Amino acid sequence: MTDPDRARLYEELATESRRYHAAFVLFNQAVADHLGLHPTDVQALSLLTVEPEPLTVRQIADLTGLTTGSATRLVDRLERAGYATRTPDARDRRRVLVTPVPERVARVTAVWDELGRTWETLLDDHSEDELRAITRHMRRANELSRTQIERLRSLPKPD
Amino acid sequence: MTDPDRARLYEELATESRRYHAAFVLFNQAVADHLGLHPTDVQALSLLTVEPEPLTVRQIADLTGLTTGSATRLVDRLERAGYATRTPDARDRRRVLVTPVPERVARVTAVWDELGRTWETLLDDHSEDELRAITRHMRRANELSRTQIERLRSLPKPD
DNA sequence: GATTTTCGCTGCGTTGCGCAGTGATTTTTG
DNA sequence: CAAAAATCACTGCGCAACGCAGCGAAAATC
Numbered sequence: 001m002t003d004p005d006r007a008r009l010y011e012e013l014a015t016e017s018r019r020y021h022a023a024f025v026l027f028n029q030a031v032a033d034h035l036g037l038h039p040t041d042v043q044a045l046s047l048l049t050v051e052p053e054p055l056t057v058r059q060i061a062d063l064t065g066l067t068t069g070s071a072t073r074l075v076d077r078l079e080r081a082g083y084a085t086r087t088p089d090a091r092d093r094r095r096v097l098v099t100p101v102p103e104r105v106a107r108v109t110a111v112w113d114e115l116g117r118t119w120e121t122l123l124d125d126h127s128e129d130e131l132r133a134i135t136r137h138m139r140r141a142n143e144l145s146r147t148q149i150e151r152l153r154s155l156p157k158p159d
Numbered sequence: 160m161t162d163p164d165r166a167r168l169y170e171e172l173a174t175e176s177r178r179y180h181a182a183f184v185l186f187n188q189a190v191a192d193h194l195g196l197h198p199t200d201v202q203a204l205s206l207l208t209v210e211p212e213p214l215t216v217r218q219i220a221d222l223t224g225l226t227t228g229s230a231t232r233l234v235d236r237l238e239r240a241g242y243a244t245r246t247p248d249a250r251d252r253r254r255v256l257v258t259p260v261p262e263r264v265a266r267v268t269a270v271w272d273e274l275g276r277t278w279e280t281l282l283d284d285h286s287e288d289e290l291r292a293i294t295r296h297m298r299r300a301n302e303l304s305r306t307q308i309e310r311l312r313s314l315p316k317p318d
Numbered sequence: 319g320a321t322t323t324t325c326g327c328t329g330c331g332t333t334g335c336g337c338a339g340t341g342a343t344t345t346t347t348g
Numbered sequence: 349c350a351a352a353a354a355t356c357a358c359t360g361c362g363c364a365a366c367g368c369a370g371c372g373a374a375a376a377t378c
Contacts, residue, residue: 047177047181065188069358227327229365326372327371327372342356
């Protein structure tokens with residue numbers, strides 16, 4: 001902890017991850033702009049395709065941080081643009097399942113895959129241990145941010 | 160490349176990084192909500208504090224992906240809320256330098272630092288080599304996304 | 319020195335978004 | 349088993365962030 005070398009590594013990582021996220025946001029915007037969609041929609045589409053099962057409107061709302069009302073509008077846009085379809089849930093007739101349309105979504109993933117190829121060249125000169133370390137870091141950061149969000153919500157707001 | 164183990168690691172990393180970014184977006188929203196700011200404003204504030212020198216309005220626009228008009232509005236909000244000040248650039252009188260207000264920004268970094276502490280416990284059980292690998296990965300992904308954004312912009316849009 | 323470019327700023331219209339309320343369905347309760 | 353409560357997706361409404369186009373001022377270019 002008092003190791004100056006290590007402290008500098010932490011510092012660098014903190015700085016670099018900020019830039020990393022900023023770059024991601026820009027990239028996401030560029031993809032959205034390229035497809036004529038909104039960044040939020042691309043984000044939702046990404047989440048829809050990561051999960052093997054269709055999501056409900058509420059789940060989309062939770063995962064994107066939107067209200068259910070805005071999530072409904074988001075699904076409206078995705079449906080209108082042909083990227084997703086609504087299916088009533090047979091087991092719970094209040095719910096609506098949102099399923100991505102493979103052919104249409106292929107257009108999006110084509111952009112990602114193109115990035116993926118260049119991305120792989122980036123990963124190629126990492127060792128397997130390093131890859132595991134990176135993945136593990138992201139997974140744990142993911143979990144941590146979840147608890148931190150809870151903490152933030154429970155905290156009193158300044159002002 | 161045809162190594163199935165390695166391919167699976169790539170797959171995992173791709174999935175995990177999507178979730179990682181989604182988590183970051185949510186966290187950023189939570190911070191913004193906590194401070195009574197907009198996510199974009201927090202993002203800009205983050206960029207302002209990462210760089211040692213003040214940024215111009217145009218730089219903020221480029222770094223956030225906004226137009227200069229929207230960037231002006233963003234700086235308006237930051238200034239009104241007391242997070243930043245405008246200073247005319249003596250060397251180029253067209254430019255306006257945007258400087259973060261340390262005392263006020265401390266409120267924001269306090270949130271980040273609190274996260275930082277728990278974040279360090281996350282980093283603590285990585286070796287120095289792993290830390291370097293993670294940082295390097297982010298830095299290179301950062302550079303890569305820049306060129307990919309260029310590519311996307313130059314590409315013809317579908318539809 | 320005239321033209322062009324770049325800078326930040328400002329009206330204007332669009333639209334994503336949160337909020338609050340609604341009906342339909344499920345779950346819980348007495 | 350019926351009544352009450354909770355949950356789901358949806359809608360009208362108002363707000364405000366955003367892109368766009370155009371503006372003067374200043375700098376760069378020829």
